[in-house]
Amino acid sequence: xxxxxYLADAGVASRRACDKLIESGSVRVNGRxxxxxxxVELSDSVSVNGHLVKPTAKNVYYIMNKPKGYVTTVKDDLGxxxxxxxxxxxxxxxxxxxxxxxxxxxxxxxTNDGDLANRITHPANEIPKTYIAKIEGSIxxxxxxxxxxxxxxxxxxxxxxxVRVVEEDKExxxxxxTITEGRNRQVRKMFEAVGHNVVFLKRIKIGDxxxxxxxxxxxxxxxxxxxxxxxxx
Numbered sequence: 001x002x003x004x005x006y007l008a009d010a011g012v013a014s015r016r017a018c019d020k021l022i023e024s025g026s027v028r029v030n031g032r033x034x035x036x037x038x039x040v041e042l043s044d045s046v047s048v049n050g051h052l053v054k055p056t057a058k059n060v061y062y063i064m065n066k067p068k069g070y071v072t073t074v075k076d077d078l079g080x081x082x083x084x085x086x087x088x089x090x091x092x093x094x095x096x097x098x099x100x101x102x103x104x105x106x107x108x109x110x111t112n113d114g115d116l117a118n119r120i121t122h123p124a125n126e127i128p129k130t131y132i133a134k135i136e137g138s139i140x141x142x143x144x145x146x147x148x149x150x151x152x153x154x155x156x157x158x159x160x161x162x163v164r165v166v167e168e169d170k171e172x173x174x175x176x177x178t179i180t181e182g183r184n185r186q187v188r189k190m191f192e193a194v195g196h197n198v199v200f201l202k203r204i205k206i207g208d209x210x211x212x213x214x215x216x217x218x219x220x221x222x223x224x225x226x227x228x229x230x231x232x233x
Contacts (some may be wrong), residue, residue: 002037003036003037003040003041003046004114005114006114007046007053008118009055010046010093011053011093011094012053012095014114017113018044019036021101026049027046027047029046030045031047040062042054042192046162053217059108059112059115059116059228060092060111060112061089061111061116062222063110063214063220063222064083065108065218065219066105066106066216066219067105067216068105069226070083070102072100072108074095084096084217088219091110091219091221095117096110097109097117100203103201106201106202106203107203107209109230110219116227119231119233123181126180128178128206128207129203129205129206129233130175130176130204130205131176131178131179131183131203131204132204133188133198134175134198135199136171136196136197137172138173139165139169139173144164144175147163147194148161148162153186153192153193154189156215158181158190159180159181162176163175163177171232172199182232207229208229209226
C-alpha cells in the first residue's frame with residue numbers, strides 16, 4: 001500500500017498530514033528515509049521520528065462535545081490542555097478530524113481511519129458544517145446577505161453559505177451558520193469582515209450528524225449507522 005495510507009491506518013495522522021511528515025524526512029522504511037508515493041508492505045519496518053508504527057486491525061470512531069480551553073492537537077508544546085486529555089484510553093491511538101480553535105466548542109470527531117478523515121476535511125468534498133455564533137447586539141439583514149454571498153477573508157472570498165438568525169434580544173444575537181469550507185477560524189473571520197465580533201462559537205453539526213445530547217467534555221463512540229452516514233456524505 002502507499003506509505004501515506006500505511007501511516008494513516010496506523011493512526012499517525014490524516015493522509016495529507018502524513019505526506020508532510022514524509023516530506024520532512026521524519027519517516028523511515030527499513031531504515032531508509034521514505035519518499036512520497038512509495039509502496040510498502042505490512043512486513044516492512046516503518047518508523048516516524050524513530051518510533052515504529054503499524055496499521056491497526058480495526059478502525060474506531062468517536063465524537064466529542066469539545067469544551068473551550070482545549071487545543072485540537074495530539075500534543076501541545078506550550079503545555080496547554082489538549083482534546084486528547086478527554087479521550088478514554090480504551091479508544092487506542094486516534095487523532096482529531098480537523099480542528100476547533102481554543103475558544104470554540106462543539107462537535108469534534110476522532111478516528112484512526114485516514115480515508116474518512118480526509119473525506120470530511122478535504123475542501124473539494126464540501127461537507128457542510130453548522131455552527132452557532134453569538135454576537136453582541138443586533139445584525140442587519142443586509143449584513144446577513146453579505147455573509148451568505150461571501151466575504152473577503154485573508155484575501156480570498158468565502159463560498160456562499162447558509163446564515164440565519166435563531167435567537168435575538170437587546171443584548172445579543174445567535175446565528176446559525178453552515179459552511180462547506182474549513183478555512184482557519186473561518187466563521188470568526190467572516191463576522192469580523194462585516195464588523196461583528198463573535199463572543200461564543202459552537203459547532204453543532206457535520207452534515208446531519210449532531211452531538212445528540214452530549215454534555216461539554218463528553219465523548220462517545222459513533223454507532224455503525226453514524227459511521228456509514230459519514231462515509232456516504
